[in-house]
Amino acid sequence: MPDERIAALAAGLRGKGERLTPARRQVLTTLAQSDHHLTAEEVLTEVQAQTANVHRATVYRTLETLSRLGIVEHTHLGHGPAVYHLADDAHHHLVCEACGRIVEVPVTLFRTVERRLRDEYDFVMRARHFAVVGRCRACA
Amino acid sequence: MPDERIAALAAGLRGKGERLTPARRQVLTTLAQSDHHLTAEEVLTEVQAQTANVHRATVYRTLETLSRLGIVEHTHLGHGPAVYHLADDAHHHLVCEACGRIVEVPVTLFRTVERRLRDEYDFVMRARHFAVVGRCRACA
DNA sequence: CGCTCAGAAGCGACCAGGTCGCATCTGGGC
DNA sequence: GCCCAGATGCGACCTGGTCGCTTCTGAGCG
Numbered sequence: 001m002p003d004e005r006i007a008a009l010a011a012g013l014r015g016k017g018e019r020l021t022p023a024r025r026q027v028l029t030t031l032a033q034s035d036h037h038l039t040a041e042e043v044l045t046e047v048q049a050q051t052a053n054v055h056r057a058t059v060y061r062t063l064e065t066l067s068r069l070g071i072v073e074h075t076h077l078g079h080g081p082a083v084y085h086l087a088d089d090a091h092h093h094l095v096c097e098a099c100g101r102i103v104e105v106p107v108t109l110f111r112t113v114e115r116r117l118r119d120e121y122d123f124v125m126r127a128r129h130f131a132v133v134g135r136c137r138a139c140a
Numbered sequence: 141m142p143d144e145r146i147a148a149l150a151a152g153l154r155g156k157g158e159r160l161t162p163a164r165r166q167v168l169t170t171l172a173q174s175d176h177h178l179t180a181e182e183v184l185t186e187v188q189a190q191t192a193n194v195h196r197a198t199v200y201r202t203l204e205t206l207s208r209l210g211i212v213e214h215t216h217l218g219h220g221p222a223v224y225h226l227a228d229d230a231h232h233h234l235v236c237e238a239c240g241r242i243v244e245v246p247v248t249l250f251r252t253v254e255r256r257l258r259d260e261y262d263f264v265m266r267a268r269h270f271a272v273v274g275r276c277r278a279c280a
Numbered sequence: 281c282g283c284t285c286a287g288a289a290g291c292g293a294c295c296a297g298g299t300c301g302c303a304t305c306t307g308g309g310c
Numbered sequence: 311g312c313c314c315a316g317a318t319g320c321g322a323c324c325t326g327g328t329c330g331c332t333t334c335t336g337a338g339c340g
Contacts, residue, residue: 019307019317021317040297041297055319055320056298056319057299057319057321060299061317062317065317076216076219078270079216081296081297094257094261094265096263097266103261105257109253117245117249117274121243123236123272123276124274124275125273129237130218130270133265133270134266135263135266140264154337158287159286159337160336161289161335163288163289181325196290196291197289197290197327197328200326200327201288202289221326
């Protein structure tokens with residue numbers, strides 16, 4: 001069970017001088033327990049289901065805070081809202097523009113591009129913050 | 141002057157059985173004359189400055205139609221609205237998350253990744269529809 | 281040249297996703 | 311336990327985009 005994982009995340013928060021509030025704990029728990037990526041609104045719904053009276057703005061602010069601290073990351077999948085996941089599990093996203101399916105691929109796939117952008121364009125690519133749009137096998 | 145370019149685009153429209161209306165012509169002209177990428181709202185503003193009484197919805201619908209026909213493309217730059225440009229000028233976008241600067245890079249840079257995604261993941265990447273987020277030289 | 285009508289435009293209401301300002305409450309250091 | 315910086319709850323607000331409807335018109339055709 002991911003109880004230790006949540007405890008570790010909570011400890012990380014406090015180690016950075018941040019408060020551990022019920023809302024924050026519930027956001028972390030929700031992200032840790034989900035087997036797929038969640039939009040902010042999905043996180044909100046789940047958090048509200050588990051803890052009474054948590055406001056939209058609180059969840060958005062919490063996600064922003066956790067992003068700033070490097071505990072969660074969000075990815076823009078093109079159209080539609082961004083999705084959030086815990087930062088300890090790094091990967092890129094392929095999103096099918098036809099069926100919306102998301103496939104995760106290892107970060108290593110982009111190493112070459114990353115190096116060329118750095119060498120040739122002085123551009124430090126922030127891996128993971130974007131999705132690759134295209135078509136999956138079923139929809140191609 | 142890009143008059144021929146606009147005429148060619150207009151001919152392309154009509155060749156596909158689409159009507160050439162003043163609003164559509166003005167959208168094409170605006171995109172052709174801009175030296176950088178424009179958001180839908182910026183296109184709207186410019187179109188309205190040149191042609192009276194063009195409605196927001198018309199510009200959005202026109203951009204959607206032109207996208208469907210492959211005449212324009214739009215790119216999501218992460219946060220914020222999508223930007224539009226004519227499809228005849230293909231490239232990828234690097235966007236600096238600190239200063240917002242956009243750098244265009246040739247599509248060839250992504251050939252290797254494209255091939256690996258196809259071979260290893262059966263995923264046909266739609267090049268160009270995403271931006272690469274990171275930090276430019278000045279901000280890194 | 282004028283008729284015709286599918287499809288485009290104009291319009292305003294609406295929607296989703298996200299942000300803000302402000303009053304109140306509370307985690308956790310002392 | 312006390313205290314207060316900082317988090318929360320709340321509702322108004324904003325931006326980017328969409329919809330349903332009516333009216334208008336580009337352009338094919340006789």
